[in-house]
Amino acid sequence: MMIQQVCLVTDHRKEQKSKSPFIKTETVTTPEDGQSWRKYGQKFIHKSTNPRSYYRCTHKHDQGCKATKQVQKSESNPSEFVISYFGEHTCKDPSTLHLEGAAAPPDHCANLIDFSSINNGTAATASTSAFPHSMLFPGISYSSLPAQGLPAFCEKLTQAAADQVAAEEGQRMAATVPLTVGSAPAEYWPAPGEVDAVDAGISSFPSSPSSLGFTGSFGSFGDDDLFGFDS
DNA sequence: CCTATTTGACCTAA
DNA sequence: TTAGGTCAAATAGG
Structure with a gap:
């Protein structure tokens, strides 16, 4: 399966009734x-x-x-x-959520993306911040990510996720909320220089996303998205 | 039998 | 009134 083109829009226009506005x-x-x-x-x-x-x-x-x-x-x-x-996936389907339980990510990533606490914890119960965290990286399995190059990878995810939460909870109603790609703020789009930096940090990654061990949909993980995967 | 899909009816916002 | 979204009964398939 290959995503030829990914055009991501986080749309605040219509709030789909009671569903998430995202x-x-x-x-x-x-x-x-x-x-x-x-x-x-x-x-x-x-x-x-x-x-x-x-x-x-x-x-x-x-x-x-x-x-x-x-x-x-x-x-x-x-x-x-x-x-x-x-809307957001709040279910715990083991076939679709690989970030929890047995397939836990490496230690230095373990505390970075915790959908279980995000989705069922305070963020989820606070209706004012119904942010689809689980859609940030849908269907992605970390179980077989390479051991090398992960720090930069995880740092990127952490920064994006943390700032997204901050943006959602702090600036949700502000007109200055940046346009987003998928669920990540535009400020985390790979700027030319930034992409190079990321590439350098994950230079040991396999060249193709399909060989990274991700499963299911890449969602917002296009070649031209957060990370400058070569392809 | 159970679960998923099909499809026309129904609901609702514009 | 219309278009788009959802419901639910009928149907299909394992």
Whole structure:
């Protein structure tokens, strides 16, 4: 599975009813993203030749997971799918969450991204900060990441995640909230120099994302996203 | 039998 | 009224 192009938009325009206001849109070559989805509807959208399919998390009922997504074939390129994600995955599907339990990340990453505490802890219970932390790096497994090069990698994740939380909780209503890529603030987009620095730090990474041991969807991990993976 | 998908009906915001 | 999103009964498949 390869993501040819990823265009990410975190959309604050419409708050999808009671759902999270955050929307992530990406264009991929396969609608498969490693998550457990259940289709609940399909409609032909006005002025669109391709139908739009509606999916909700398989664990909506047993775990109250509010995540939904919409899949529509690209108008310009029928081999691609435009997928919009709404809300956050709060479920604990072991097949989709690899960041907890047995597949814990290396020690120096263990305390960096703790979705269990984020999703079920104070952040989740505080309705005013319903930030889709779990969508930051959806479906990613750290179980077989290379041992080398991780400090820079993790530091990057930590910085982005921590600042995102701060931005969400502190500047949520402020007009100065930066435009975001996926769920990460625009300020963490790889600036030319920054990319080089990151590349240097993770120079021992395999050259292809598919060989990194990630599973499922890369979500916001495109080649031109947070990290300058060579491809 | 159980779970997922299909599909027309229904609901609601614009 | 219309378009888009969701519901739920019928159906399919393992």
